[in-house]
Amino acid sequence: MSRCGNLRLWILGLVLLLCFIQSEERRLKSDHHEHNEGHSNMSASTGVPIVSFKWHHVEPPYLIALWVLVSFLGKLVIEANHHVTTYIPESALLICLGFLLGGMIWGADKVQTFKLTPTVFFFYLLPQIILDSGYAMPNKLFFTNMGGILIHAIIGTCWNAATLGLSLWGCHKGGAMGDIDIGLLQYLLFGSLLAAVDPVAVIAVFEQVHVNEVLFIMVFGESLLNDGVTVVLFNVFDAFVSLGGGAIDAKEIVKGIISFFVVAFGGSLVGFVFGLLISLLTRCTKNIQIIEPGFIFVLGYLAYLTAEMLSLSAILSVMFCGMCCQKYINSNMDERSVQTVRSALKVFANGSETIIFVFLGISAIDKSIWVWNTGFILLTLFFILVYRFIGVFVLTWMMNRFRLVPISLVDQVIMGYGGLRGAVAYGLAVLLDETRIKEKNLMISTTLIVVYFTVIFQGITMKPLVQWLKVKRAALVELSLIEKVQNKVFDHALIAIEDISGQIGHNYMRDKNFEEKWMSWFLLKSSARKKQDRLFNVFHELNLQDAMEYVTEGERRGSLDFIRNENAFVDFKKKFDEDFAEAMPDIMADMGVLSFFIMNARVLNVNKEGDPVPSVSLEMHEQNLRGLRQAEEINAHHLLEQHLYKGRKQHRHKFSRSHFSINQDENEVQEIFQRTMRSRLESFKSGKMAGIENPAFMPDVDPSSPMHIPPWLADAELEVSPVAPSQRAQVRLPWMPGHLHRLSSLRTSPRSGDSVQEGDEQLPPSGSRQTF
Amino acid sequence: MGSSSSSLNNVPDGQQLMQETGFSAAHLLRLYERFKFLDKDNRGHLRSEDFEAVPELSENPIGDRIVGAFFLPGQETVDFSSFVRVLAHFRPTEKNRTRAGAQPDPANSRNRKLKFAFRLYDQDRDGKISRIELLQVLREMLGMQVTEEQLQSIADRAIQEADLDKDDAISFDEFRKSLEKVNIDHKMSIRFLE
Numbered sequence: 001m002s003r004c005g006n007l008r009l010w011i012l013g014l015v016l017l018l019c020f021i022q023s024e025e026r027r028l029k030s031d032h033h034e035h036n037e038g039h040s041n042m043s044a045s046t047g048v049p050i051v052s053f054k055w056h057h058v059e060p061p062y063l064i065a066l067w068v069l070v071s072f073l074g075k076l077v078i079e080a081n082h083h084v085t086t087y088i089p090e091s092a093l094l095i096c097l098g099f100l101l102g103g104m105i106w107g108a109d110k111v112q113t114f115k116l117t118p119t120v121f122f123f124y125l126l127p128q129i130i131l132d133s134g135y136a137m138p139n140k141l142f143f144t145n146m147g148g149i150l151i152h153a154i155i156g157t158c159w160n161a162a163t164l165g166l167s168l169w170g171c172h173k174g175g176a177m178g179d180i181d182i183g184l185l186q187y188l189l190f191g192s193l194l195a196a197v198d199p200v201a202v203i204a205v206f207e208q209v210h211v212n213e214v215l216f217i218m219v220f221g222e223s224l225l226n227d228g229v230t231v232v233l234f235n236v237f238d239a240f241v242s243l244g245g246g247a248i249d250a251k252e253i254v255k256g257i258i259s260f261f262v263v264a265f266g267g268s269l270v271g272f273v274f275g276l277l278i279s280l281l282t283r284c285t286k287n288i289q290i291i292e293p294g295f296i297f298v299l300g301y302l303a304y305l306t307a308e309m310l311s312l313s314a315i316l317s318v319m320f321c322g323m324c325c326q327k328y329i330n331s332n333m334d335e336r337s338v339q340t341v342r343s344a345l346k347v348f349a350n351g352s353e354t355i356i357f358v359f360l361g362i363s364a365i366d367k368s369i370w371v372w373n374t375g376f377i378l379l380t381l382f383f384i385l386v387y388r389f390i391g392v393f394v395l396t397w398m399m400n401r402f403r404l405v406p407i408s409l410v411d412q413v414i415m416g417y418g419g420l421r422g423a424v425a426y427g428l429a430v431l432l433d434e435t436r437i438k439e440k441n442l443m444i445s446t447t448l449i450v451v452y453f454t455v456i457f458q459g460i461t462m463k464p465l466v467q468w469l470k471v472k473r474a475a476l477v478e479l480s481l482i483e484k485v486q487n488k489v490f491d492h493a494l495i496a497i498e499d500i501s502g503q504i505g506h507n508y509m510r511d512k513n514f515e516e517k518w519m520s521w522f523l524l525k526s527s528a529r530k531k532q533d534r535l536f537n538v539f540h541e542l543n544l545q546d547a548m549e550y551v552t553e554g555e556r557r558g559s560l561d562f563i564r565n566e567n568a569f570v571d572f573k574k575k576f577d578e579d580f581a582e583a584m585p586d587i588m589a590d591m592g593v594l595s596f597f598i599m600n601a602r603v604l605n606v607n608k609e610g611d612p613v614p615s616v617s618l619e620m621h622e623q624n625l626r627g628l629r630q631a632e633e634i635n636a637h638h639l640l641e642q643h644l645y646k647g648r649k650q651h652r653h654k655f656s657r658s659h660f661s662i663n664q665d666e667n668e669v670q671e672i673f674q675r676t677m678r679s680r681l682e683s684f685k686s687g688k689m690a691g692i693e694n695p696a697f698m699p700d701v702d703p704s705s706p707m708h709i710p711p712w713l714a715d716a717e718l719e720v721s722p723v724a725p726s727q728r729a730q731v732r733l734p735w736m737p738g739h740l741h742r743l744s745s746l747r748t749s750p751r752s753g754d755s756v757q758e759g760d761e762q763l764p765p766s767g768s769r770q771t772f
Numbered sequence: 773m774g775s776s777s778s779s780l781n782n783v784p785d786g787q788q789l790m791q792e793t794g795f796s797a798a799h800l801l802r803l804y805e806r807f808k809f810l811d812k813d814n815r816g817h818l819r820s821e822d823f824e825a826v827p828e829l830s831e832n833p834i835g836d837r838i839v840g841a842f843f844l845p846g847q848e849t850v851d852f853s854s855f856v857r858v859l860a861h862f863r864p865t866e867k868n869r870t871r872a873g874a875q876p877d878p879a880n881s882r883n884r885k886l887k888f889a890f891r892l893y894d895q896d897r898d899g900k901i902s903r904i905e906l907l908q909v910l911r912e913m914l915g916m917q918v919t920e921e922q923l924q925s926i927a928d929r930a931i932q933e934a935d936l937d938k939d940d941a942i943s944f945d946e947f948r949k950s951l952e953k954v955n956i957d958h959k960m961s962i963r964f965l966e
Contacts, residue, residue, distance in 0.1 A: 404864055405958050481930040482942075482950045488913055489834060489892065490959040496838040497862050498962055499828040502806040636929040639922050643914040645833045669831050671916050676830045 071358045091204035091357050092456040098361015106365045116359035118427045125352040127304040129200055130315050132349035134322020141217050148399050149221035156391045157195045157229040163387045165191030177375040181438045185241045190443050192233035193429055198422030199223040200353055205459040212472040215411045219418045227315035228264035234428055241436055267313030268320045274303035275324025282332040292333055293340040331524055356423045364448055371442040380446050381453060389416040410469045420454040481636060488644045784852055793860035794878055807852050817849040833912045837892055861888045864961040885960045890944050900941040903927055
C-alpha cells in the first residue's frame with residue numbers, strides 16, 4: 001500500500017498548496033491594483049521578462065481543475081481500500097474526506113473559501129448525473145412500474161412536505177424548540193425542501209446493494225420524478241412566504257396546483273422535444289462520426305437549461321431527454337460513438353457525484369452557518385424517518401390492490417429506508433432568502449445534518465439491513481434450459497391469448513405501432529432499421545469472450561471435436577453472407593474474427609493455462625466426453641439464447657393490428673408464418689383424408705378465405721426453401737389431437753379436388769429425408 | 773358496460789361460469805362479445821377456422837398450439853363455456869380475496885396454470901413430455917438456422933436437467949419442480965379488460 005500512502009501524501013500536499021495559493025492570492029489581491037500599473041512600468045524598465053508568475057491569469061480555471069483533481073484522487077484512495085468500501089459506501093467516505101479537506105482549509109484560512117454553491121451545483125454538477133440516469137434507464141421496467149412511481153413521487157413527496165412542516169410547527173408551538181423565529185409558512189417551505197428523495201444519494205447507496213430491479217426502479221424512479229413536485233412546492237411556498245400569510249387565498253392555492261401540472265408536464269415535454277432533436281440529428285451525422293457523441297451532451301445540457309429558463313422542472317426535462325433518445329441514438333450511431341457516449345456520460349456523472357459529496361463535506365466546516373438547536377434537528381430527523389415509512393406503507397398498500405405483482409413488506413421497508421436526502425436539499429436550502437427567512441442558517445445546518453445522517457448512517461446500514469431482511473436480490477442465477485424455453489412459451493402464449501380474447505396487452509405502450517411505424521421511421525436511419533432485426537442483434541451481441549471461451553474449451557477437449565462443431569458457426573456465416581452483407585459490414589468483421597479464431601484455434605497460443613498445443617493422448621478420450629458435455633451445455637444455452645423467437649412485444653416495426661402485411665426483412669415472422677400455414681394446410685388435408693366429411697370445411701378453403709396463402713408461399717413449397725435446406729421438422733403439430741402426420745407433397749393450390757397421397761412413402765421435394 | 777345482470781342473461785350459463793371461473797359479470801360479457809365476434813357464422817360455437825381468422829396468431833410460433841388447447845380431446849368445436857374456461861387459466865391469481873362459493877381449485881391457481889402449460893407440450897395427454905414432444909416445441913420456438921442436431925442436443929440437455937427419475941421424459945411433477953422458481957402467476961396472467 002506504499003503507493004497509496006504516497007497518494008495520501010500527495011493529497012495533503014495538494015491541499016497545502018491550495019491553502020498556500022489562497023493566502024498568496026489574498027495577499028496579492030490587496031496590492032493588485034498598485035501592482036497593475038507597477039507591472040507595466042516595471043516591465044518597461046527591466047526589459048523582457050523571461051518567466052513570470054501569472055497566477056491571476058489562470059486562477060479560476062486552475063482552482064477548479066485542482067479541486068476536480070483532488071476529488072478524483074480522493075476517490076482513488078477510497079476505492080483502493082476495498083475492505084472498507086464493502087462496509088461503508090463510497091459516498092460516506094467522500095463526505096468524510098470533505099470534512100478533512102474542509103478542516104485543512106479552515107485551519108489555513110479561518111474562513112471557508114470553498115463551498116458547494118447552488119449555482120455550481122445546479123448548473124454544472126447535477127445535469128450530467130441526471131442525463132446519465134435517463135440514458136441508462138431501463139425504459140420497459142420504468143414504464144411498467146410508472147403508476148407506482150408516480151404515486152410515490154407526487155403524493156409521497158407532498159405528504160412528506162406537509163407532514164414535516166406541520167409537525168415541526170406543532171412542536172414549535174408546543175415549545176420543544178425554544179425561541180426561534182419561524183412561522184407556519186416557513187416551516188412548510190422547510191418541509192418542502194427536505195421532502196424529496198435525492199437521486200444522487202439513491203444511486204450512490206443503492207449501487208452497492210444489488211436489490212431486485214423492481215425495488216430499485218421504484219425508489220430510483222421516485223427520486224427522479226419527484227423533482228417536479230419539489231420545484232413547485234418550493235417555489236409556491238417561497239412565493240407564499242414573500243407574500244406573507246394574509247395574501248394567501250384559494251386563488252393562490254389553485255394557481256399553485258396548476259403550476260404543478262405546468263411545471264411537470266412542461267418539463268417533460270421540453271425533454272421529450274430535445275430527445276427527438278437528438279435522435280433526428282444522429283440520423284444525419286454519418287459524416288461526422290468523430291464528434292457525433294458531442295451532440296448528446298450539448299443538447300442534453302440545453303434541455304436542462306431551457307427548462308430551467310422556463311421555470312419548468314429541469315430534472316424531468318433532462319431525464320426524459322435521455323430516456324427518449326436512448327433507443328434511437330443507440331441504433332443510429334456507430335458502435336464506437338455509442339460506446340463513447342456511454343463511457344463519457346459515466347465519467348461525467350460519476351465525477352460530478354464525487355465532487356458533490358466532497359464539497360458537501362467541505363461545506364460543513366464553516367463556522368458561520370452553524371446554528372445548533374437540538375430540538376429542531378432531532379425532531380426533523382425523527383419526523384423525516386417516521387413519515388417516510390408511513391407514507392410508503394400506506395401508498396404501497398393502496399397500490400398493491402391494483403398491481404399484478406404486489407410489493408412485499410420487506411421491499412416496502414427498504415423503500416422507506418431508502419428515502420435518502422442529498423445535495424438537492426442542501427442546494428435548495430442555500431437558495432433561501434435570508435432577509436425573509438431569519439433562521440436560514442438553522443435550516444442549512446439541519447439540512448446538512450439530515451443529509452449526513454441519511455447518506456452516512458443509512459448508507460452504512462443499508463447493506464446489512466438488506467441482508468438481514470433477505471430482500472430479493474437482483475437475479476444473477478442462471479436459468480435452466482426448461483425455464484428459458486418455458487419463459488418464452490409463456491410470452492408467446494400470453495400474446496396468443498391476448499389476440500384470441502381481443503385484449504390489448506397490459507404492456508405499457510398501448511399503441512405500440514404508432515411508435516414503431518412513425519417514430520422509428522422518422523428517427524432511425526434506414527440501415528439502422530434493418531439492423532434492428534433480431535437476427536442481427538444476435539450477432540451483434542455475440543460476445544467475443546463467449547467465443548473465446550468456446551475456443552479454449554475446444555482446445556482443452558482436443559482438436560477433433562472442434563472440427564465437428566465448426567460447422568455450426570460456418571453455417572451462420574454462409575447464411576448471412578449473401579443476404580445482409582451491405583447492411584452490416586462491422587458484423588461481418590466480427591464474423592470474420594470469429595472464424596479466424598476458430599480456424600486458428602489450434603495455432604492460438606493465448607490459452608490461459610499456457611498449453612501451447614492441445615495434446616492428443618489416450619486419456620483425452622475421457623476428457624473429450626466430459627468436455628463434450630460441457631461444450632454441449634454451453635452450446636445449448638447459447639443456441640437457446642440466440643434463436644428463440646422473440647414474441648411480438650419485442651418486435652420492432654411490427655404490423656398494425658387491423659391488417660397484416662409482410663415486412664420483407666422480418667425473417668423470423670416469415671418463418672413462423674410459413675410454418676404455421678404449412679401445418680394448417682397439413683392438418684386440413686389430413687382432416688380431409690381422415691374422412692371428416694364436415695361440409696363446413698370445404699367451402700372455407702378458397703383463395704379469398706382468411707387462410708389465404710400468398711403466392712410466394714405456394715411457390716416456395718415446391719422449390720428448395722433457401723431458408724432451411726436441411727431441416728424441415730418432419731413431425732407436424734397434430735392439429736386434431738391424436739393425429740400425427742408426416743409431411744406430404746404439397747400442391748400449389750390448397751384446394752384439391754382429387755385425393756392426396758398419404759405422405760408416408762413420398763419424399764418431400766426438398767431432398768433427403770430427415771428422420772428422428 | 774351497462775347493467776350487467778340483465779345482459780348476463782344472454783350469456784349461456786352465465787351465473788355458473790362466473791362462479792366457476794371467477795370472472796366478473798363485466799368480464800364475462802366482454803368475452804361473450806368477443807366470442808360472438810369470432811363466431812362469424814353465428815353458429816354458437818367456434819371452429820378452428822374461426823381462430824385462424826385472428827391474423828396475429830399466424831405470426832405466433834405456438835399460436836396453433838394455443839388454439840388447440842381450446843379444443844377438448846376429440847372435439848372440433850369450442851362452445852362458450854370451454855372458451856371461458858380456458859381463458860380463466862390466465863386470470864391473475866387472487867391471494868387473499870375469498871369469494872363466496874369459489875372453487876376449491878380455481879382455474880387460475882398456480883397448479884392449474886402449470887397444468888395448462890404442461891399440456892401445451894404434452895399433446896398426447898399421456899402425462900409425460902417425451903423427447904419427441906419436446907423436440908416439436910423446440911422446433912417451433914427456434915429459428916430455422918438451428919440444425920436438427922443442435923435441436924437434439926438442446927432437447928437432450930433440457931431433459932437431462934429436468935428429468936429426475938431418468939425415464940427420458942418429463943412428468944408433470946418434474947416439470948413443476950423445474951419451474952418452482954418462476955413466478956408463474958406473473959408470467960401467465962393477463963389483466964382482462966372490462
